[in-house]
Amino acid sequence: MANFYTDNPDLKHHLTHPLMEKIVALKERNYTDAEKFDYAPLDYADAQDSYDKVLEIVGEICGDIIAPNAEDVDHQGPRVENGRVIYADKTKENLDACRKAGLMGMAMPRRFGGLNFPITPYIMAADIVSRADTGFENLWGLQDCAETIYEFADEEQKAKFIPRVCKGETMSMDLTEPDAGSDLQSVMLKATEQPDGTWLLNGVKRFITNGDSDIHLVLARSEAGTKDGRGLSMFIYDKNDGGVNVRRIENKMGIKGSPTCELTYKNAKAVLCGSRRLGLIKYVMALMNGARLGIAAQSVGVSELAYREALAYAKDRKQFGKAIIEFPAVYEMLSV
Numbered sequence: 001m002a003n004f005y006t007d008n009p010d011l012k013h014h015l016t017h018p019l020m021e022k023i024v025a026l027k028e029r030n031y032t033d034a035e036k037f038d039y040a041p042l043d044y045a046d047a048q049d050s051y052d053k054v055l056e057i058v059g060e061i062c063g064d065i066i067a068p069n070a071e072d073v074d075h076q077g078p079r080v081e082n083g084r085v086i087y088a089d090k091t092k093e094n095l096d097a098c099r100k101a102g103l104m105g106m107a108m109p110r111r112f113g114g115l116n117f118p119i120t121p122y123i124m125a126a127d128i129v130s131r132a133d134t135g136f137e138n139l140w141g142l143q144d145c146a147e148t149i150y151e152f153a154d155e156e157q158k159a160k161f162i163p164r165v166c167k168g169e170t171m172s173m174d175l176t177e178p179d180a181g182s183d184l185q186s187v188m189l190k191a192t193e194q195p196d197g198t199w200l201l202n203g204v205k206r207f208i209t210n211g212d213s214d215i216h217l218v219l220a221r222s223e224a225g226t227k228d229g230r231g232l233s234m235f236i237y238d239k240n241d242g243g244v245n246v247r248r249i250e251n252k253m254g255i256k257g258s259p260t261c262e263l264t265y266k267n268a269k270a271v272l273c274g275s276r277r278l279g280l281i282k283y284v285m286a287l288m289n290g291a292r293l294g295i296a297a298q299s300v301g302v303s304e305l306a307y308r309e310a311l312a313y314a315k316d317r318k319q320f321g322k323a324i325i326e327f328p329a330v331y332e333m334l335s336v
């Protein structure tokens with residue numbers, strides 16, 4: 001089967017951009033990790049070599065497993081049973097392949113079990129995964145949420161949650177509610193502080209991608225009586241603690257393998273991430289910066305797939321005695 005990395009030379013353009021040398025040195029803290037981890041790069045060339053090798057593995061898994069599974073995933077889709085999401089069988093196979101290859105928590109530091117990838121090669125991987133199965137990219141790409149924990153949570157929370165993401169547990173970002181879509185300042189899900197310093201969450205979230213994930217980032221109203229974004233905080237909910245159920249999943253036109261969930265929170269125990277009141281105005285804004293890159297990569301990946309499919313079809317399909325690509329009207333649509 002095709003390797004979705006090596007068969008697309010355009011991708012390398014980003015990896016070899018002149019700015020990369022500086023970016024990699026910053027991410028690798030001048031290659032000091034090499035003193036602690038024998039698989040950490042020694043210098044820029046070594047780092048480039050390791051990105052190249054990992055991306056080849058991504059390309060191989062995408063070409064051999066995820067892309068061939070995509071049609072089955074689309075037909076079977078996920079379902080809800082007793083408040084839990086059951087993924088399509090081939091989605092489970094995809095996740096398993098990514099876990100075994102160490103492709104979860106890719107951008108997280110090595111001390112937590114990640115590969116310490118800079119955003120550029122990580123987003124290249126997202127592009128490749130999206131070309132294989134755009135819906136699966138939604139699940140796999142939510143590993144991005146670990147970045148918010150790494151940036152804003154305390155050390156104890158980082159040590160608890162990030163290694164789990166690197167081992168393959170999935171994440172979700174629970175922001176949207178029935179009456180709070182574009183206008184996230186209207187979020188009403190209620191967070192109540194407990195004497196032991198934990199919080200209880202009550203309310204409803206809607207349109208949550210992979211809403212039955214293992215670890216959720218949740219935007220909730222911690223400041224009673226407030227109405228705007230300054231009363232909202234960010235929480236981490238651990239599915240092992242219980243209290244969140246999936247009421248239904250959306251019946252979508254596409255990306256069917258990715259469950260878009262409505263969630264009910266009933267006294268769901270959670271911990272505060274970072275400082276109170278900064279949930280929307282600081283943490284969600286940072287989270288969205290990463291999510292936007294992921295969604296952009298998803299669009300580029302699915303466009304690559306559509307282009308290749310259209311080109312192959314135009315070369316194969318014959319009308320009026322010749323392949324339709326030979327007609328200027330078709331050729332022009334496919335020329336780049």
Ligand SMILES: Cc1cc2nc3c(=O)[nH]c(=O)nc-3n(C[C@H](O)[C@H](O)[C@H](O)COP(=O)(O)OP(=O)(O)OC[C@H]3O[C@@H](n4cnc5c(N)ncnc54)[C@H](O)[C@@H]3O)c2cc1C
Pocket residue numbers: 172173174175176180181182183206207208209210260
């Ligand atoms: C497949 C899918 C996956 C999703 N995954 C997640 C997820 O993982 N986590 C999560 O929290 N949310 C998720 N969402 C929700 C998504 O973030 C919201 O749909 C989005 O924020 C828009 O909210 P809304 O659908 O309520 O639309 P509305 O906010 O009601 O907007 C309706 C329309 O009005 C327009 N509009 C609204 N306000 C303005 C304005 N001020 N100026 C001009 N136009 C405006 C909008 O552009 C839109 O066209 C997902 C949605 C989908 C469809």
